[in-house]
Amino acid sequence: MIPIAEFRVPYTRFLDAHGHLASPPPDFQPHDLLPVYRAMALTRAFDAKAVALQRTGQLRTYPSSLGQEAVTVGLASVMRAEDVLLPTYRETGAMLWRGVRMQELLLYWSGDERGSDFAGPREDFPIAVPIASQCGHAVGVGFAFQYRRQPRVAVVTLGDGATSKGDFYEAMNTAGAWRLPVVFVVTNNQWAISLPARKQTAAATFAQKAIAAGIPGEQCDGNDILAVRDCIGRALERARVGDGPSLIECVTYRLSDHTTADDARRYRAQDEVSAAWALEPLARLRHFLVDQKLWSKQDEETLLADNQAAVSAAAADYLATPPQALSTLFDYLYAELPADLAAQRQQLLTERGQA
Amino acid sequence: MIPIAEFRVPYTRFLDAHGHLASPPPDFQPHDLLPVYRAMALTRAFDAKAVALQRTGQLRTYPSSLGQEAVTVGLASVMRAEDVLLPTYRETGAMLWRGVRMQELLLYWSGDERGSDFAGPREDFPIAVPIASQCGHAVGVGFAFQYRRQPRVAVVTLGDGATSKGDFYEAMNTAGAWRLPVVFVVTNNQWAISLPARKQTAAATFAQKAIAAGIPGEQCDGNDILAVRDCIGRALERARVGDGPSLIECVTYRLSDHTTADDARRYRAQDEVSAAWALEPLARLRHFLVDQKLWSKQDEETLLADNQAAVSAAAADYLATPPQALSTLFDYLYAELPADLAAQRQQLLTERGQA
Amino acid sequence: MNTLTLLDAINAALAWELAHDDNVVLFGEDIGKNGGVFRATLGLQERFGEQRVLDAPLAETQIAGMAIGMAAQGLRPVCEIQFAGFMYSTFDHLINHAARLRHRTRGRLSCPMVLRTPVGGGIHAPEHHGESPEAWLAHTPGLKVVSPSSPARAYGLLLAAIRDPDPVIFLEPTRLYRLLKEPVADNGEALPLGAAFTLREGCDVTLVSWGASVLETLQAAEQLAEQGVSAEVIDVASLKPLDMPTILASVAKTGRCVIVHEAARQCGVGAEIAANLASEGLMSLLAPVERVTGFDTPLPLARLEDEYLPSVARILAAVERVRAY
Amino acid sequence: MNTLTLLDAINAALAWELAHDDNVVLFGEDIGKNGGVFRATLGLQERFGEQRVLDAPLAETQIAGMAIGMAAQGLRPVCEIQFAGFMYSTFDHLINHAARLRHRTRGRLSCPMVLRTPVGGGIHAPEHHGESPEAWLAHTPGLKVVSPSSPARAYGLLLAAIRDPDPVIFLEPTRLYRLLKEPVADNGEALPLGAAFTLREGCDVTLVSWGASVLETLQAAEQLAEQGVSAEVIDVASLKPLDMPTILASVAKTGRCVIVHEAARQCGVGAEIAANLASEGLMSLLAPVERVTGFDTPLPLARLEDEYLPSVARILAAVERVRAY
C-alpha cells in the first residue's frame, strides 16, 4: 500500500512549566508581554469576583475561565481591532482585551440582554451558548471580509467538547473549500463538563481534525502565552493574506468547576487538578517576566490591588444598573414591531400597570 | 516545531485500468470473482432497465449507479449476511447482492413504500434520502452489535458530497470514541449533483477525514474490484474482532446523470466523462477474467441474455403489482393507530368510497 | 410586461436585487452553473459572477449558519435549501440564532437573511421532496415566513423578503413553479410582508389558504360560484406575522370559514387561524371552523401522494358542511 | 410508598426499566458519573454499568441518530438531551427518520426510542435553557409527545414511554424537578399515553394546561374556588396524540375554556386545542376561547423571565374575561 497523503501535526511550546525560555519565537520582544500579563491577571481577578458574586446570590450561573487565561488573552492580543471574535462563554479574557466592559459581562451573566450590547467591539459576536454553533457564523463573517476584500479575520473559539458537533466540521470544511479568512481556536481544557477529552474522541489531538478539511492544524501549549501568540498569530497572518483558514488547538486545563452550577469533585480526581495547577499560565509567565527583570514583587502587589479595585468598581457599576424596561421583551425582536406583537406588548404593559 | 502526530493515508489498487494484475491481494482466488462479475453486470442491466422505465413514464426519478458497480457489489460481497447495510440511493448493486429483489427496488422508485419492506435482508436499512443521515443510524446499529457481543458489522455508505455534512463526522467520532463495529464507505464518484469533489472540500482525499475521528482511513481505486474487496474486507475484519470503525474511500466515477431528473451535460465536460469510461470497472474485471481464462465471449453473451431476461421479468412483476390500499397512508405510522388518526383514516376511506 | 411563471418571477426578483444591491449574495447547493435543481437561479452565476452566486458544499446547517454570519456583517445573503425536507438541520440556527440575533444584542447586530426553499407535494418526487414546514417556522418568534401563490406575488414578496431587515423564510410552492403564468412587471416593486391578499370577494363563506393549495381553493370557489355560492378567497401569503385582521373581517361578513393547507393538521398554521376565530371571531361564527389539511401522517410516496393533498372535492365537502350547519 | 420529587420519580422509572428490560440503554451528555446536570440519572451508571448508562460525546444530532439505529435493532434506547434548547439539531432525525421508520418500511423496522429533555423556563438558567418545544414535536406525524406535571405522572408516563413501540419525546418540566413531592409507588405500573388527566372537577370554566404551567393553573383554580368559581383543571399530559374528547366533554359542561402554556402562542399546542373547540366544540362555547401563553418572543434572559411565563394573575384575568363575556 502506497501512502497517497501524509500529514504532520506540529506542536509549539516556548516557555516551559517553570517559565524558562529555551529559544524565543521570531521577533520576540519580552516587554510586549507586560500588557498581556496584566490582562491575564485582570481576567483572573474578574473570574474570582464573578464567582463570589454568584455565591452571594448577586449573579446567575457563571463559567470561570480560571487557568485558561493564556489562551483567551493570548488570542485576543494578536488579533487586530477590526477582526471579529465569535466567542464561547469561557472567553472572558479575550472579550475584556477587545474592549467589552466588565459591567457588560456581569450584566450578561446576571440574565440581562444588555450585556451583549457591547459598547466596545461592535461587530464581535455575542457569547454563543449552543455549543459549536458559532463556527458556522464565523465562516459567514469570513466570507463577508473576503467578499469585500477587507484584510480582516474571523476568529472563532470552541472547546474540546465542541469538536464533537457537526457544526464544527461543516464550518471548517466550507471555510477550507472557499479559502476564507477564519481561525478556529480549540481550547482543549481537557473536560467538557464531566466528560474527559480522551472519551470525547479517539483522535490523539484535536488539531488533527483540521486534516479532515484540508486546512492547517497545529497544537500548542495553551498555558504558554508565547506559543499561543505565535501559533494563532501565524494563523491570523495566513488568513489575512488570503491563505485561508487554520485550526489551532491550545492545550490547557479547566482549573475551575464547569460553571458555578457544577461540582467537579463529583467526577474528577483532585490530584489531577493539583497537577494541573503546576502548569498554569499566569505563574509561568510571571516567572519569565521576573527572570527577565521586567516584573517585580512590587509590580505584582500594585497590579493585584489595581485589579481588585477595577473589578470592585465594575461590580458596583453593575449592581447599580437600573433594570431593563419590561417592553424590551418585545422591542428588539424585529426592526419594526409587527401588529400582533404590538398587541401582546400592550397587553403585558397594561397588566403590569405600565401603560 | 516538533510534530506531535503523523498520519498516512494508504492507497490500494491491484488491477490497473487494463485489467492487468501486478501483484494479487493475500489469499486471492480469481474464480471467487465470477459471481461478483455476474452481479456487477446484472446491476448494470438493472440500471439500464430502470432508466428505460423512467423514460417511458413507468418509473419515477431514478438514480443510476452506472460505473460504480465495483464499489456497490464489492462491498456487499465481502459482508456477511448477518451484517447490516445502511445504503444511500445509489447502492443498487449492494442491495441486490444482499437479497433485495429487483421488483422491490422498482416499487420503491415508483413511489411505493412496499419497496422498502424487503423480503430479503430484513434488518438492513431502507434507502436514506437525506444525505449522510444514515451515518448516525449506523453507529446505533453498531452499538447494538457491541452491546449484545455479536460479531456483526454495520456498513454505511455515503457519497463524496455527503462528507460535507456534520452527521458524518459526528458519527465517525462517536463510533471511534466507543470503538464500534462500523465501516464507513465513501463512494467518491467525483460529483455531488453539479458540484465536483474538488470544490466540495479542500481535503486532498476523502479518506483523510477519518483522521479527525482518530480511526483508520484508506483510499482505494473504486473501479478495481480487488482493491474494494481488500480494503473493505480488512475494515470489516477489524470491526468484527473489536478493533473499531474505519473509513474507506473508493474512488470511482458517476458515468450517468445524477438522476433521471438531471442533465449532467449542463455542468460537466463530455471529455471528462469519456476519459472516465476508459477506467470503468466492469470491462476491467472482464479483461482480467478473460486473461485468466475464466471467462469467454460465450459466457458474456449468455450472461447478457440471462440478465436481460431477469431484469425484464422483474419489471413485469413490478408492473403487475396491484396498488397499495388507501388505508396504508395510516396503517404503518404507529404500532397501534391513535384515535385521532383513526378518525382521519375513516374520513379518507369514506370520501373515497372505500368504507 | 412579460408573462412569467412563478419560477421566472423568482429568477427575475433575484436578478433585480443582485443588480441593485451589491450586498446581495446567493448561495446554496447546485445553484451556480446548474441554476438550481429547479432552475430558479438559472443564468445568475453567469451574469453576476462566482463571488455573488455560489455553489455551497453539501451542508445545510452550515448554509444557514453562514447566512447568519454574513447578515450580521451587513450583507444580504439569500440562501437556498434544495428541498424543504432537508432544512430541518437548519432549525437550530434559525430558532436559536437567526431569529434572536437582534433581540439578543439589543439591536447591535441583526440578521437580514433570506432562506428560500421549495415546499409542498404534488410533483411526485422522491421522499422528503414535498414537505410543508411552515408551521414549525411560524411558531418561531423572530422569524418572518412567507409563501407566494402566484408569479406576481412571488416577485413582489421575494423582493420584500430580501430587503427586510430581519430573517425571512421564503417557501416556494414547487407544484406552482411552472404551472401558471401571468404578466409580471419586472420593475423592482415589492409587495408588503405581513399582509394577506383577498383574491376573490364573497359573502357566503371565507376560504383561507396559502401556497399551492390556493390553486384548489380558487377552483373550489369557482365551482361554488357556479352553484350560486359566493366564496371569499384569502391567500394568507405571510404565515408570520399573520394578518388576522383581514381574515377576521372576512369571517365577520361571511360567518363561515374553511381553512386549507397541505401541512399536517395538528398544530398547523390552520390551527392558529381557527384559534383566533375561536377567540376574537367567535361571535361571527355561524358554523364550526373547518380545516381541510394534510393528514397527520407523513406525505406518502408518489403513488399515494395525491390522496394526501387537500383536493377540490374535500374543500367543497367542507364548505357543504359549514353551509349545511 | 416513598415520597418522591419529580426528579426522583424519573430516576426510579429509569432504574425500574433498566432492571427489568435488558434492552434498555441510557445515554446522553454527562449522564454517567455526573448523573446528568439535574441528577435525573444519579447512581444509574454505578448500578447498571457503563454498557447500559453511557456518557455520549457532545453531539445531539448523533445522539438522536444513534438512538434510531439502536431502536431499529430492537434495543430500547432512552437518550437525554441536556436542555431542550439544544435539541433543535435532532429535528432532522426526529422528523425524517424516527417518526417515519415504521411507516417507510411498512412495519419491517420500527423505532421504540425515548428522547428525554428538560423543558420550560422559570429556573433563571442561561439562555437556551428554558425552551418549550412541544408544538414543533406535536406537529410531527409519527411521534408521541408527553409532558408530566407531577412525580406520580412522571413515573407512570415515563415507564409507558419506554415500553411504547414507537418514538416518544418525553418533556420534563425543569421547574418542577424538585418543587413538589408526592407518594409514588415504585411498582413498575405505567400510566396510559394519549390520555389527559382531569386534576380537578368543576362546572364554571375549563382550564387546560400541561407541564409546569399546571402548577399555576391549579393555583388559579384554588383561588377561583375561594371566590366561588368552580374550575375544572385538565392536565393534557400527552401533547400527541391529544386527548380532545376529554377536553371537549369538559367544555360541553362548562362552556368556557382557558388554555395555559409557556410556549410561544402562535401555532402552539393551545392553538390546536382552540381550533378543535372552534370546530367540534363550537356549540358548547359560551365565550371566546382564551389562551394564556408565552409571548411570541424568545424566552427572555433570567431577569425578565418571570414576566414571560403565564402567571396566576394572567390566568385569573383570562377567566374573568371569559366569565364576564
Ligand SMILES: Cc1ncc(C[n+]2csc(CCOP(=O)(O)OP(=O)(O)O)c2C)c(N)n1
Ligand atoms: C449544543 C449544546 N449542547 C449541550 C450544551 C450544554 N453544555 C454547555 S457547556 C458543555 C460542555 C462544553 O465543553 P467544551 O466544548 O469542552 O467547553 P468548556 O466548557 O470545557 O469550555 C455542555 C455539554 C450546550 N450549551 N449546547
Ligand SMILES: Cc1ncc(C[n+]2csc(CCOP(=O)(O)OP(=O)(O)O)c2C)c(N)n1
Ligand atoms: C440533506 C440533503 N441535502 C440535499 C439533498 C439533495 N441531494 C440529493 S443527492 C445530492 C448530492 C449527493 O452527492 P454525493 O453525496 O456525492 O452522492 P452521489 O449522488 O454522488 O452518489 C443532493 C445535494 C439531500 N438528499 N439531502
Ligand SMILES: [Mg+2]
Ligand atoms: Mg472543554
Ligand SMILES: [Mg+2]
Ligand atoms: Mg458523489
